[in-house]
Amino acid sequence: MSILTQRYFIQLSYKGTHYHGWQIQPNAITVQEVLNKALSTILNQEINVVGCGRTDTGVHASDFMAHFDIAEARDVEAEKLVFRLNRFLPYDIAVKSMFPVKAEAHTRFDALSRTYQYFITKHKNPFRSESHWQMMHQLDVNKMNEAAKLLFEYEDFTSFSKLHTDAKTNICKIYKAEWEDRGDELVFTVCADRFLRNMVRAIVGTLVEVGRGKLDMAGFRQVIESMNRCNAGSSVPGHGLFLCTIEYPNDLKQEV
Structure with a gap:
């Protein structure tokens, strides 16, 4: 039996100074890795976020979008999760908002x-x-x-x-x-x-x-x-x- 999931968009900003870009890579700290760890810890399940694109080492984002899937049955309150994430994340990554989207929505491919x-x-x-x-x-x-x-x-x-x-x-x-x-x-x-x-x-x-x-x-x-x-x-x-x-x-x- 397949597990139903709900997709969410998450809007964030980050200062790229201390990161080797957005995308996960071996032996280097990235924004995607830090966000994955924060979400996985708080939601108590493995979360893998997909970004709207890739930023290089040192590049910043005043507005960045990513999406992830979680079990639909979980009681997720977006506002509370945003609050908890911002307490968990380091000072140079900030979550602005989070909202449910259609299952096929994609932060990279749907960007206009x-x-x-x-x-x-x-x-x-x-x-x-x-x-x-x-x-x-x-x-x-x-x-x-x-x-x-x-x-x-x-x-x-x-x-x-x-x-x-x-x-x-x-x-x-x-x-x-x-x-x-x-x-x-x-x-x-x-x-x-x-x-x-x-x-x-x-x-x-x-x-x-x-x-x-x-x-x-x-x-x-x-x-x-x-x-x-x-x-x-x-x-x-x-x-x-x-x-x-x-x-x-x-x-x-x-x-x-």
């Missing part, structure tokens, strides 16, 4: 879009050392935004993908890509239906080359069209990157 932000600080700031990349060079933000607009004309972003990944396609649809100058910091916001491994950090690194005058508009276009990672700029450090929004269809929640 994801939004990332990358933060650059213009000056040395000890309070930003783990959340911003320090860039002392003068950057032409107008040219960087002009180049960013070219991303809307393309869908194959092989040039900005980590090599030798398990992705079946490098096709993505970018909905937003723009820089904002906030005085003492620069913020790059990019939204797409999906992202390739290392894609945002490679795009930022290449746009910085534009901002420094090392690459012009034609050169940036050639980088994209070459579909060759070696032609793009270096990947910027992970600690300036945040996953900040994931959008889902409205009909995934299960009424209780």
Whole structure:
């Protein structure tokens, strides 16, 4: 006789400084591993969470979604479980909410879009050392935004993908890509239906080359069209990157 289960979405945020990314890996502490242990301990059964994506070492998430299944017969009160989890989890992982969803709902495959932000600080700031990349060079933000607009004309972003990944396609649809100058910091916001491994950090690194005058508009276009990672700029450090929004269809929640 099969055991009935109930699927839940769990919304969380985490500071990635002390983690080797989201996904479980041998001999390294990850956010997924810590969350699995917390849920398994509290619910007294083995829980394996599935994330909406993978973040690399040092990358943060101000908004991250994961899902997991538990025995439907268990009396689970979402609010109480969120409270208990936050008492159990370390200071750098926080659970925001949890809610039941349809059995087939999937945090990765059902996501309509994801939004990332990358933060650059213009000056040395000890309070930003783990959340911003320090860039002392003068950057032409107008040219960087002009180049960013070219991303809307393309869908194959092989040039900005980590090599030798398990992705079946490098096709993505970018909905937003723009820089904002906030005085003492620069913020790059990019939204797409999906992202390739290392894609945002490679795009930022290449746009910085534009901002420094090392690459012009034609050169940036050639980088994209070459579909060759070696032609793009270096990947910027992970600690300036945040996953900040994931959008889902409205009909995934299960009424209780």
